[in-house]
Amino acid sequence: MKRWILFVPLMVVAVITGLFAYALLNEVDPRVIPSALEGRTMPAFQLTAVEDRQQFLTEQDLLGEPYIINFWATWCPSCRWEHPYLNSLANDEGVRIIGVNYKDERDLAITWLQDYANPYALDIFDPNGDLGFEMGVTGAPETFFVDSKGVIQHRFQGPIDAALWNNRLKAVYDALD
Amino acid sequence: MRWINKFLILVLMVAGSLVWAGQEARYFDNEQLRDRYNKLIWQLRCPRCENQAIGDSNAPISGDMRDRTYEMLHQGYSDREIIDYMVDRYSEFVLYNPRLTFGTLWLWLAPALALVLGAVVAVLLARRKQRSPSSAAFTKDEKQRLESLLGKDS
Numbered sequence: 503m504k505r506w507i508l509f510v511p512l513m514v515v516a517v518i519t520g521l522f523a524y525a526l527l528n529e530v531d532p533r534v535i536p537s538a539l540e541g542r543t544m545p546a547f548q549l550t551a552v553e554d555r556q557q558f559l560t561e562q563d564l565l566g567e568p569y570i571i572n573f574w575a576t577w578c579p580s581c582r583w584e585h586p587y588l589n590s591l592a593n594d595e596g597v598r599i600i601g602v603n604y605k606d607e608r609d610l611a612i613t614w615l616q617d618y619a620n621p622y623a624l625d626i627f628d629p630n631g632d633l634g635f636e637m638g639v640t641g642a643p644e645t646f647f648v649d650s651k652g653v654i655q656h657r658f659q660g661p662i663d664a665a666l667w668n669n670r671l672k673a674v675y676d677a678l679d
Numbered sequence: 680m681r682w683i684n685k686f687l688i689l690v691l692m693v694a695g696s697l698v699w700a701g702q703e704a705r706y707f708d709n710e711q712l713r714d715r716y717n718k719l720i721w722q723l724r725c726p727r728c729e730n731q732a733i734g735d736s737n738a739p740i741s742g743d744m745r746d747r748t749y750e751m752l753h754q755g756y757s758d759r760e761i762i763d764y765m766v767d768r769y770s771e772f773v774l775y776n777p778r779l780t781f782g783t784l785w786l787w788l789a790p791a792l793a794l795v796l797g798a799v800v801a802v803l804l805a806r807r808k809q810r811s812p813s814s815a816a817f818t819k820d821e822k823q824r825l826e827s828l829l830g831k832d833s
Contacts, residue, residue: 507800507803507804533729535726535769535770535772536770536771537770538766538768538769538770539768631743635743635768636768637768638726638768638769638770639740640726640727640740641727641738641739641740
């Protein structure tokens with residue numbers, strides 16, 4: 503008598519329930535997709551500075567110390583929401599933030615940075631989203647954590663706030679070398 | 680009034696067939712390129728959406744990926760190279776037809792394994808039934824009892 507066969511369906515259901523419970527309790531978000539860029543060096547680029555169309559910036563200009571690189575745009579409401587916190591990160595915590603103005607207009611970007619203050623150590627102007635495409639950016643805001651050698655260690659999609667920074671991202675930033 | 684309803688339905692049907700989500704008017708050097716383009720944009724998945732091909736999505740990133748696909752086709756890249764280029768930036772997530780790796784091997788193996796397992800279980804159950812004593816076989820006492828019971832009832 504192979505009585506245990508009767509319990510197979512129950513065990514299958516238990517395993518599936520376990521998987522669902524795991525996803526629920528760990529807040530697995532199906533919209534989060536893996537980044538192909540983590541562990542790779544910053545792609546090469548040559549783009550102008552937001553405030554000066556004569557000045558070219560490349561990936562070489564970013565090397566030296568760890569930084570976070572933040573893709574933003576004036577058409578992006580969550581960027582507006584995130585902006586004050588980026589200001590306080592730059593001013594109070596001394597985080598080096600590189601800004602990439604993504605698929606936007608230069609004039610609008612300049613006005614924005616005047617109106618809402620500029621947390622960015624460097625402002626890169628990427629009107630066609632070329633650098634964004636190279637880095638697998640799917641929308642704004644999106645933030646990458648890069649070490650001093652230019653290796654991308656982490657990618658974060660969505661706006662950053664104090665809770666997120668303190669609970670998760672600060673550790674990532676502090677671990678950069 | 681009926682004809683108005685019919686007319687509206689007709690209009691909606693025609694309009695529905697004209698909707699081609701987020702599709703730009705494209706000019707191709709030849710029909711082959713057009714076919715390859717149309718195939719590629721249905722093979723690549725929008726990384727911003729949960730389940731849409733870039734050919735089916737209005738997300739800005741899908742538009743960018745269509746543009747890039749179109750440009751690369753005209754620069755002479757092969758389908759394989761275009762797909763590799765996208766995967767290189769947007770990860771394996773953008774493939775509707777996943778590649779065969781150790782991680783994805785199970786997508787093909789699991790159904791086959793389930794089929795084999797099901798067959799084994801079915802055979803085991805069938806054999807067990809054959810081996811177990813037939814329920815039709817009664818002892819003499821049981822037969823007598825059964826007959827008396829049946830006789831009483833009728």
